[in-house]
Amino acid sequence: MSSLSEVRRVAIEAVVQACRACRSVFNQLVTGETLIKSDRSPVTVADFSAQAVVNRYLATHFPDDAIIGEESAQDLRPDTPVAHTLCNKVLELTNAVLPKPALTRTQLLDTIDWGALSAGRSKRSRRHWTLDPIDGTKGFLRGDQYAVCLALIIDGQVELGVMGCPNLPAGSTATTTTAQDQLAPGFLFIAERGRGAFSRPVESPDASVPIQETPIRVSGNTDLTQAVVCESVEAAHSSHSDAQRIGQLLGIQADPFRMDSQCKYACLARGEADIYLRLPTRADYIEKIWDHATGSLLVEEAGGIVTDIYGKPLDFSVGSFLSRNKGVIASSAQLHPQVLKAVQETLNIE
Ligand SMILES: Nc1ncnc2c1ncn2[C@@H]1O[C@H](COP(=O)(O)OS(=O)(=O)O)[C@@H](OP(=O)(O)O)[C@H]1O
Numbered sequence: 001m002s003s004l005s006e007v008r009r010v011a012i013e014a015v016v017q018a019c020r021a022c023r024s025v026f027n028q029l030v031t032g033e034t035l036i037k038s039d040r041s042p043v044t045v046a047d048f049s050a051q052a053v054v055n056r057y058l059a060t061h062f063p064d065d066a067i068i069g070e071e072s073a074q075d076l077r078p079d080t081p082v083a084h085t086l087c088n089k090v091l092e093l094t095n096a097v098l099p100k101p102a103l104t105r106t107q108l109l110d111t112i113d114w115g116a117l118s119a120g121r122s123k124r125s126r127r128h129w130t131l132d133p134i135d136g137t138k139g140f141l142r143g144d145q146y147a148v149c150l151a152l153i154i155d156g157q158v159e160l161g162v163m164g165c166p167n168l169p170a171g172s173t174a175t176t177t178t179a180q181d182q183l184a185p186g187f188l189f190i191a192e193r194g195r196g197a198f199s200r201p202v203e204s205p206d207a208s209v210p211i212q213e214t215p216i217r218v219s220g221n222t223d224l225t226q227a228v229v230c231e232s233v234e235a236a237h238s239s240h241s242d243a244q245r246i247g248q249l250l251g252i253q254a255d256p257f258r259m260d261s262q263c264k265y266a267c268l269a270r271g272e273a274d275i276y277l278r279l280p281t282r283a284d285y286i287e288k289i290w291d292h293a294t295g296s297l298l299v300e301e302a303g304g305i306v307t308d309i310y311g312k313p314l315d316f317s318v319g320s321f322l323s324r325n326k327g328v329i330a331s332s333a334q335l336h337p338q339v340l341k342a343v344q345e346t347l348n349i350e
Pocket residue numbers: 041070132134135136137138139231232233234236237238259260261262281282285288291
């Protein structure tokens with residue numbers, strides 16, 4: 001079994017290279033190659049490339065580990081000109097960042113589906129990874145925030161989380177990303193259970209200078225009137241109207257800070273926002289583990305608390321879905337009880 005430092009090193013390298021693939025897609029072809037999946041969310045060449053890159057690292061270094069990743073190669077497999085063109089783009093981009101030898105088309109497809117193809121591993125193993133190759137696909141396509149999110153789950157607990165946020169600027173709650181932010185290296189966050197949360201640039205601006213990790217902490221703010229709430233850009237993903245009523249009840253003055261992806265958890269973890277609300281918009285929506293595993297550990301290790309709207313911890317022990325939870329409330333430990341109370345009063349939860 002590999003040491004935790006080796007696992008951490010490989011996970012970071014995988015996410016850094018996946019961020020590189022995403023950036024190169026954005027610079028080369030962003031919206032042109034968008035296709036619509038059955039859930040109608042945009043899936044890009046970057047999603048596939050980033051999943052191939054991370055899976056390739058994990059399969060090479062930890063061949064016995066299971067992986068639950070968001071994407072599948074189903075849209076790339078058909079023997080049609082459209083699928084071939086798309087697949088060739090993904091192959092080119094993936095091979096541009098992976099160490100040699102280059103993947104063949106079949107290897108690429110099987111690497112993207114590495115988790116699903118060997119699902120039996122998850123039954124034998126106590127540990128598995130979860131990957132969101134691009135969280136905040138819509139943010140990515142707009143040139144705003146998105147995150148490559150990888151987490152290691154052992155016995156149902158998230159033990160390691162690595163999040164690459166290529167467009168995230170340093171400590172600013174600006175809602176749109178400037179051209180300058182897109183040129184900057186962005187930030188990478190690492191959380192290890194019991195060992196804290198850290199931030200570093202995704203890449204060093206100068207290859208001869210070693211990259212430094214900086215510990216991060218949630219905000220110490222106890223004045224709710226000054227609190228900053230972050231929420232999804234997409235009103236379909238989190239109820240903006242319920243959040244507004246909760247904000248009023250808490251006496252929060254500032255407008256909500258809307259940002260795509262798990263970058264919201266990162267902003268909370270580094271003390272830039274105080275509260276993250278994800279409030280159900282539909283009774284039947286169940287959150288996926290890859291949308292929360294990395295971010296929730298990051299906030300907890302930075303001193304915060306993450307629960308669902310019932311006040312229950314997120315339960316990562318039941319497969320791909322957070323089927324025992326509804327919504328998310330994350331904040332510093334000091335603010336969490338008041339925020340939870342306001343959420344429950346507003347949503348009529350006993
Ligand atoms: N109805 C509903 N409710 C809650 N969440 C949903 C819903 N539909 C989709 N999703 C998931 O939301 C992920 C995007 O996260 P955010 O909402 O934080 O960002 S954004 O505002 O959509 O940009 C997004 O992740 P990606 O697909 O990786 O972008 C989805 O898995």
